[in-house]
Amino acid sequence: MYLNDEDMDLGIRSIEAEESSFESYREGASGANGEKVGGGCGCN
Amino acid sequence: VQLIILSIYILFSCNASIAQSQDDSIVSHEELDPATMNFIFSYYEQDGDHSPVTGGIGDEELHDYIFKILVNVPLNNNLSMSSSGGVDLYTSASTDNINNEHDQLVTETSASYIDARFYGKMGVKSKRNDGRTTIGLNGGFSKEWDLGSLNGGMYLAHFSKDKNSQIKLRAYYFHDKWDMIYPEELRKTIIEPEHDVKQLFDASITLTQVFNKRLKASLTIESVYQYGFLSTPFHRVYFTDTTHYIERLPDQRFKLPIGLYMTYYMNDWSILRTYYRYYSDDFGIKAHTFEFEIPLKVLPFIVVSPFYRFHTQTGSEYFKPFAKHDINSIYHSSDHDLAPLNAHKIGIGFKYSPLFGVLNKMDLSKLTKKLRLKKLELRVSKYFRMYESRLSLKAFMATLGTSYSIK
Numbered sequence: 001m002y003l004n005d006e007d008m009d010l011g012i013r014s015i016e017a018e019e020s021s022f023e024s025y026r027e028g029a030s031g032a033n034g035e036k037v038g039g040g041c042g043c044n
Numbered sequence: 045v046q047l048i049i050l051s052i053y054i055l056f057s058c059n060a061s062i063a064q065s066q067d068d069s070i071v072s073h074e075e076l077d078p079a080t081m082n083f084i085f086s087y088y089e090q091d092g093d094h095s096p097v098t099g100g101i102g103d104e105e106l107h108d109y110i111f112k113i114l115v116n117v118p119l120n121n122n123l124s125m126s127s128s129g130g131v132d133l134y135t136s137a138s139t140d141n142i143n144n145e146h147d148q149l150v151t152e153t154s155a156s157y158i159d160a161r162f163y164g165k166m167g168v169k170s171k172r173n174d175g176r177t178t179i180g181l182n183g184g185f186s187k188e189w190d191l192g193s194l195n196g197g198m199y200l201a202h203f204s205k206d207k208n209s210q211i212k213l214r215a216y217y218f219h220d221k222w223d224m225i226y227p228e229e230l231r232k233t234i235i236e237p238e239h240d241v242k243q244l245f246d247a248s249i250t251l252t253q254v255f256n257k258r259l260k261a262s263l264t265i266e267s268v269y270q271y272g273f274l275s276t277p278f279h280r281v282y283f284t285d286t287t288h289y290i291e292r293l294p295d296q297r298f299k300l301p302i303g304l305y306m307t308y309y310m311n312d313w314s315i316l317r318t319y320y321r322y323y324s325d326d327f328g329i330k331a332h333t334f335e336f337e338i339p340l341k342v343l344p345f346i347v348v349s350p351f352y353r354f355h356t357q358t359g360s361e362y363f364k365p366f367a368k369h370d371i372n373s374i375y376h377s378s379d380h381d382l383a384p385l386n387a388h389k390i391g392i393g394f395k396y397s398p399l400f401g402v403l404n405k406m407d408l409s410k411l412t413k414k415l416r417l418k419k420l421e422l423r424v425s426k427y428f429r430m431y432e433s434r435l436s437l438k439a440f441m442a443t444l445g446t447s448y449s450i451k
Contacts, residue, residue, distance in 0.1 A: 002257045002258060002309050003254060003257060003258075003260060003309070005309065005315065006397075007307070007315045007317065007339040007347065007349070008260065008307045008309060008315060009307070010252060010260065010261070010262045010305040010306075010307060011262070011305060014082055014084060014114060014445060015084070015393065015421045015423050015443055015445045016393075016423060016443070017084075018084070018086040018088070018110055018112075018441065018443055019389075019423075019425060019441055019443070022088060022090075022427075022439065022441065023355070023387075023389075023427075025381065026090075026381055026387075026427075026429060026437065026439070027331070027355055027357060027381060027385070027387060027429075028325075028327070028329040028331065028357050028359075028360060028381055028382045028383075029299075029301065029321070029323035029325075029329060029331035029333065029355070029357055030299070030301065030323075031246075031248075031266045031268060031299060031301035031303070031321075031323070032248070032264045032265070032266045032301035032302055032303030032321050032323070033264070033303050033305075033319065033321065034250075034264070036195075036216070036218075037216075037244070037246050037266070037268050037299070037301075038218045038220075038244035038246065038268065038270065040161070040163075040186050040188065040191065040193055040220070041188055041190060041191045041276070
């Protein structure tokens with residue numbers, strides 16, 4: 001309970017990693033959330 | 045920004061003494077933790093009318109199907125290996141316009157074709173016997189139709205004695221090589237750029253603090269340096285005199301994002317998750333991102349999580365919309381990802397994670413299965429990007445995740 005609850009974990013969870021990836025392509029800002037900040041094209 | 049950093053430093057200096065086990069904390073295990081395997085399937089679609097391939101106007105419709113697997117295998121109590129890999133299969137209306145529409149037979153990609161991106165990553169994590177220090181190494185690759193990427197990185201994480209504070213240092217390197225594909229009508233006149241490679245160096249520091257039994261937070265300060273061909277070779281830019289050429293951006297970019305996560309255990313049925321990021325780079329973009337999510341335990345083992353995200357940014361000094369660039373400008377882009385914009389995301393997540401696994405008897409002595417489905421998750425979201433108070437791009441994403449443990 002409390003801090004051991006999975007939803008208390010800080011940072012991006014695997015279920016939301018792809019959302020974060022698309023946001024980094026569709027916006028000019030990225031980083032500081034534990035996810036990658038580069039690599040790949042994302043140029044569609 | 046200085047005020048934020050100072051405030052956080054003061055907060056982190058108040059070291060509450062609450063011993064809690066956390067993800068990266070170590071206790072002495074007599075039995076090895078089980079291996080875990082996660083399968084992720086995502087569907088993403090977007091539609092808009094500001095494609096950079098056609099100079100800031102035109103179709104941006106995209107459909108993407110993502111399959112991903114993540115495996116973590118403990119080798120002993122202090123050493124574990126992880127690997128992940130996946131494939132994105134997508135159709136894109138915008139890249140179809142690299143060539144003229146009547147030239148479909150020789151096109152590199154097309155909305156009517158399915159393009160693929162493959163990627164993989166491997167890592168190893170080692171913990172010292174006192175459980176307070178972790179060192180991780182990893183490397184990976186990705187390959188898509190116009191670009192190949194290699195990356196490697198490492199991190200070092202260290203807990204305080206009471207394990208309520210942690211400092212994590214992380215460094216990454218990416219090496220991307222373009223296959224220089226230009227818009228068809230410009231191929232004979234193009235002046236080859238100096239680089240066909242872009243490199244990225246990333247370093248970050250994360251401070252995590254448990255303040256009390258209900259509250260914890262982390263602060264990440266990251267610095268990113270990019271060098272090389274940072275434009276996209278098939279992005280067009282139209283000038284005020286009606287001529288056009290490819291996008292051109294500086295060959296260096298420095299980014300500084302600062303992120304603050306906070307989670308608060310409100311009561312036995314709800315948690316508050318929040319995130320704020322400040323971002324600045326030398327392309328002239330400054331951005332603020334806010335996100336909050338409230339996981340609600342609506343039934344035993346079932347959590348429903350509504351969430352909302354807001355992002356606002358100033359535009360890059362190198363961005364102008366369709367046909368607004370001066371022909372004499374050195375750098376020019378009509379990529380609306382670099383435009384001044386506001387974006388809203390709203391969605392909901394569902395999680396089912398029974399104590400003894402999905403469809404298992406609630407009797408520990410009868411748990412003989414080697415492979416157990418531990419958790420089912422579904423997350424859906426809608427995304428709206430606004431430019432000059434108009435909806436310029438909308439997107440939908442759904443992700444299904446399953447988590448297994450292997451004895």
